[in-house]
Amino acid sequence: MSTAYLGLGSNVGDRAANLRAAAEALEANGVEVVARASLYETAPQGEVLDQPDFLNSALRIRTGLAPLELLDLCKRIERELGRDPSGRRHGPRPIDIDVLLVGDRTLAHERLTLPHPEIASRRFVLEPLLELDPDLTLPGGTHAARLASAVRDQPVTRLGDF
Numbered sequence: 518m519s520t521a522y523l524g525l526g527s528n529v530g531d532r533a534a535n536l537r538a539a540a541e542a543l544e545a546n547g548v549e550v551v552a553r554a555s556l557y558e559t560a561p562q563g564e565v566l567d568q569p570d571f572l573n574s575a576l577r578i579r580t581g582l583a584p585l586e587l588l589d590l591c592k593r594i595e596r597e598l599g600r601d602p603s604g605r606r607h608g609p610r611p612i613d614i615d616v617l618l619v620g621d622r623t624l625a626h627e628r629l630t631l632p633h634p635e636i637a638s639r640r641f642v643l644e645p646l647l648e649l650d651p652d653l654t655l656p657g658g659t660h661a662a663r664l665a666s667a668v669r670d671q672p673v674t675r676l677g678d679f
Contacts, residue, residue, distance in 0.1 A: 519622075520551070521587065522649065523576045524615040524633070524642050528561070532572035535598060535612045536679065540576060542594040543614075548587075549579040553679035554645030560672060562639065563607030574679050575617070575645035584619045588629045591616060617642065621656045632656055637664045640671035 523543075527535035533556060540550050554575040561568050580587055591614035596602060599611040617633040624631040632655050636642050643665040646653055653661040 518579050518581050519620040521578050521580055521619040522617040522646060523578060523591065524573065524613075524617050524645070525576065526571045526573045526613040526615075526641075527611055528569045528571040529609050529611040530599075536572060536574055538598055539594055539612050539614055540679075542597065543576070543578065543590070546590055546594070547580070548582070548590070550576050551579055552577040552649050554648040556676045556679055557641055557644055558674045558676055559641040561607070562641075562671075565605060565608045568609045571641070572676070573641045573645065575642070575649055577649045584616065584622060584624055584629055584631060585626065587619065588616050615642075617646065618655065623656045636661070638668065640665065640668040640673045643668065644673050644675070 525536045525539055540553065544550055557573045559571050559573055561571060582590065595612050595614055604610060615633055616629060616631070617636060619631055622631050636655065643661055647661055647665060651662065655661060
């Protein structure tokens with residue numbers, strides 16, 4: 518069993534319900550959700566800025582799945598919850614489940630990079646991760662709190678419990 522962290526996001530439909538449905542689907546598929554970060558609202562980032570704000574959170578999980586198996590499960594749950602896999606990258610979506618970290622593993626695969634390559638540049642990822650583990654250290658020894666100081670200018674609003 519490995520401890521892993523997943524990032525969740527939604528900006529279509531009932532955003533909070535979408536995040537809860539994703540966590541419940543993970544648990545229904547044998548993934549133990551150990552902790553849930555608060556809900557955070559953020560403006561869209563990336564190529565598509567003209568879309569509704571996102572609700573984001575993170576989960577600390579325990580799983581026996583290998584990283585690519587975990588990715589496959591996350592993608593299947595996204596589809597089950599209404600995400601169109603052919604949709605525009607960084608576009609509107611009912612659910613996004615990103616595999617951020619799996620233990621202290623590093624991975625460079627065409628389908629998955631660990632740690633997730635955008636952890637360091639996204640406050641909406643770092644804030645919930647640090648809420649779950651204030652002393653979080655990424656593979657290679659970088660403290661997540663140090664990374665967060667570089668993205669403090671990105672607006673993120675904590676809304677409350679998951």
